[in-house]
């Protein structure tokens with residue numbers, strides 16, 4: 001699936017680092033918060049950061065704005081609207097810009113959803129994660145299965161016509177029957193997009209400790225593999241086409257913001273711990289709320305750190321790695337034009353052993369992962385890392 005959006009545009013990401021409670025599997029930068037004053041102060045900080053963005057960063061038009069977290073739906077519609085207005089005042093927006101907001105099912109009702117829509121949000125990503133109480137409890141989510149269903153119905157009733165469901169598989173205690181039942185239930189609600197993520201745990205999160213202590217057990221590897229491939233087939237049969245390893249959409253509903261990452265496009269991140277990339281430079285705001293809130297924009301004291309200053313070769317390698325996550329793969333002619341013939345040849349040469357093993361394929365000028373290659377993508381893609 002190809003993006004119809006040009007590379008000469010920009011995506012904006014706004015990080016809301018607050019959640020009602022911390023989920024035991026989560027490693028994102030987010031803090032438990034229910035203090036309206038803190039949420040308001042953070043909103044004001046975000047607006048200041050957006051409006052003080054240097055003019056040199058504002059040259060390209062914006063075609064996507066993404067509120068991620070954390071739990072963006074802890075902010076009121078008025079606060080979300082204020083941030084969208086600040087972004088629209090600071091940048092030139094494409095008239096059909098995609099404005100996505102991640103929503104936790106426990107935090108909204110039809111009224112607030114309508115108000116978010118009025119504020120400018122035109123795509124909703126519902127963090128369902130599961131549709132069975134047993135799994136939601138293991139995940140430590142603040143919502144029940146009934147809340148999830150209520151949220152789906154409210155989102156539809158509010159009139160959103162671009163809806164994503166986030167789902168997690170490979171949850172401790174989950175069987176393939178549980179997972180397929182959850183997926184089928186989700187499909188029955190006819191979302192435009194589904195992102196399904198394998199539960200992946202960093203060693204320091206509480207769920208990893210519970211597993212190490214024998215209190216929880218992850219499904220076997222073969223079962224997880226079956227969960228993935230059966231879901232891929234099921235989603236395909238229902239018209240949700242796979243366009244990335246973990247992402248599926250009806251025609252015309254691929255997430256424009258995330259496509260930007262996979263197509264090695266540029267983006268600016270705002271908020272604590274938000275990451276930006278322009279050209280070869282990737283940097284991150286302070287992953288510390290106090291430092292972020294106290295910062296002086298565009299000064300050394302802002303707490304920003306440079307994550308990478310990539311050479312042209314490193315950028316080309318990353319573009320290949322990201323592009324191969326898409327099921328369409330990488331168009332070799334376009335890649336040669338963008339990064340040069342010699343590098344394209346070198347990478348094709350490196351790809352040969354995976355082509356021989358049936359994990360990569362070339363087809364009509366494209367290089368792509370094969371279906372068996374999707375779940376082994378980490379091992380395959382690291383051959384392009386250096």
Ligand code: SF4
Pocket residue numbers: 018019021022023026027028030069070071104
């Ligand atoms: S709601 Fe999302 S961001 Fe917040 S703790 Fe849970 S998984 Fe992490």
